[in-house]
Amino acid sequence: MGGVGRATSIDAAGRAPRRPAARRRGDGAPRGGGLRRAEARAAWLFIAPWVIGFVVFTAGPMIASLYLSFTEYDVLRPPKPVGLDNYAQLLQDPRLRVSLWNSFFYTALFVPLATLVALCLALLLDRVHRAAGFFRTVFYLPSLTPTVAVGALFLWILNPNVGLINRGLALVGIDGPAWTTDPTWIKPGLVLMSLWSLGGTVVIYYAALRGVPVTLYEAARIEGASAWQEFRHVTLPLISGAIFFTLIVNTIAALQIFDEVYTMYFGQMESGAASNAALFYVIYLFRQAFEFLHMGYASAMAWLLFVLIMLLTAIQLRLSRRWVYYEGR
């Protein structure tokens, strides 16, 4: 997907489209500054809704939170500048370390598993010819479930005594773990829950699979490639752009998980078992901001997360050069 995005931008904004304009200018064609200004105005007008939305709802709050991260601010009184105190406190806060560890552990577990499961489901979908639309809808539908409802639902599905998962495991003689009450199993349980909402990733992989030229498979078969070799040397490289895109998006989403976990373990009925095990970074950030009224500290936490996500994304981008194939280059 990232590959598709880059190829498109090159096509749209690269040298080729500019050349005719340059030629026109060189030819001294009657293309006055007035017309260019009119075009520019029109362009700004078209992108204005996005620019205004970005400035007001994204860039503005980000700048405000950067300022607040250097203050002590409880929302109720004006912020007081405290220099780097909030950032120094980040280094000493044991709960922050717990929440960071929880978030990264969950991400490390969820992202590869989600990629694998979504890819398997997409491959299955790709094989289905009759009622393909029906199955695509079925796979995507769970993604539309409100996250709060997913949290409430999975409290039951994961219940160690009467939950569907442990009942299923019991059928094959496995005594399932206490997914919701044993701190060791809470995060794996949450990973299982998150697989419920994989519809978006499945659809992206499915679209990528449909885009792989049939001729390549035909050539591979002529060369005597096995099904695995076809997958490994034809399918995977050609959908690697889509895989890379979902890796980045799912990593960011996993590091910011909030709704479902807050519903399950921190809402009206705070679960003791999960007080540390499910204390994810954004949940801790929310509590600091809106329960403990440490908005300045919470802002510093938000910037730390932003920097960590940027670093992680940069590393992923760097590594992608080794395994992501872009048809456009």
Place this chain on the structure above:
Amino acid sequence: MTARHRTPKLQLPSRPAVPAAAPSRLRTVWRAVALALLAVALLPAAHGQQLEASGALRVLGFGLPDEIATERVALFEESYPDVDLQLTEGSIDQQQLLTAIASGNPPDVVYLNRADLSTYATRGAVQPLGQCLQDAGMDMGQFREAAVQEVTVDGEVYGVPDFYTVIVLVLNTAALEEAGISVDEFSTSDWEQLAQWNQALTRNEDGLTRIGFDPKLPEFFPLWVRANGGQLLSDDGRTALLDSPEAVEALEFAAGLHEPAGGRAPFMAFRDTWDFFGAGNQMASDQLAAFPIEQWYVNVLSDVSPDAPIAVKAFTDRQGDPLTYATGSAWAIPTGAANPEAACAFVTTMSSPEAWERAGRARAQLRAEAGGTYTGTYTGNSVADEVIFGELVQPSGDAKFDDAVQVILSVQDAAFSIPANPAGAEFRQAWTDAVNRVLNGEQSAQEALDQAQQEAQAALDAAWEE
């Protein structure tokens, strides 16, 4: 307020609200006389004065889910027809309140958890109500002491208490009978005995099918500490006392009550399966033998499983004295409220004895029409309680629920609350996390509470300093 407020009719309670264990007839008469005198003394102050109020009044955090809410609001609207009342329904949303205050557009009245009020009061986000109460002629002496303590910061009252939730013991009499334990003898005073009863009442042969005694941790940890002679916070709200020997011993004991069930994880896994608000609840289904719980749960049981074999008793401290932990809501007026006059009229009307009486009558009538019994509303206002439980609440004919009402009333004044402090949420989080660390086997009680003490004291120091 209205003429109705100014010329109250004296209503003698039909029966004593707080019966002694075996009151003599003479004592009963004296008590009735004393209550009547108290009521006469407090009524003028309780009923208050009609205030000058008009214009729009925005209230945040209060909905109209039932007649207890609608009737009180109706009384206000009749008393102050020139006020345009605008309710933002639903329970309080901290984000909504904070952003409203931060944007300089606070509501006129906010309805919130009493435990959270001091956080706003110490930061100047809500107004002291001294002048309002004086103008309205409302005497805080009519409210329960534990409730008043929660809304008072540095001697100033910042909120008007609304509702009063206390904790009582609910017993599964069938389970006790099966184990040969007398309901009359069962109490939480002798901890060694309680641990033995817990063991005897737990059914855990082929998987856990009944919990003997649920100590309700971490939420009722303050109750266990108090029962052991300690407290979590000094009376002035400035010094955490989480690592006291009483607190450590209480946590060790209460956490140990999970052991017959196999530990915290199986205990919670089983508890999560209960149909807590349904006809197949844990008492009706014999999944629990005894637990402390907020008094409103008795109403749930009377509604959904009236035939469940239950008895209600007072939670007792280690000396055998009744003890309970009170919580509830409060009305407060944010600083910068656009219509403070109407806000004052609203908060003093909503918690007035007239408002509660009217609400109680409506509920009693509705319950009677539905063939049920009104079991009372615990208001936090002792004058209102006298009317509700002296006149409106009638024996249901079901001894266990009638006795339960008397037990709940008997512990109203044996209640304590966490002193008001500006770090309410952080303080609560510190001891909650400590209890959870012990329950999860991560730390000993001493280690967990030592850590919690440091965290809580740091939060208190920082909050008081600000």
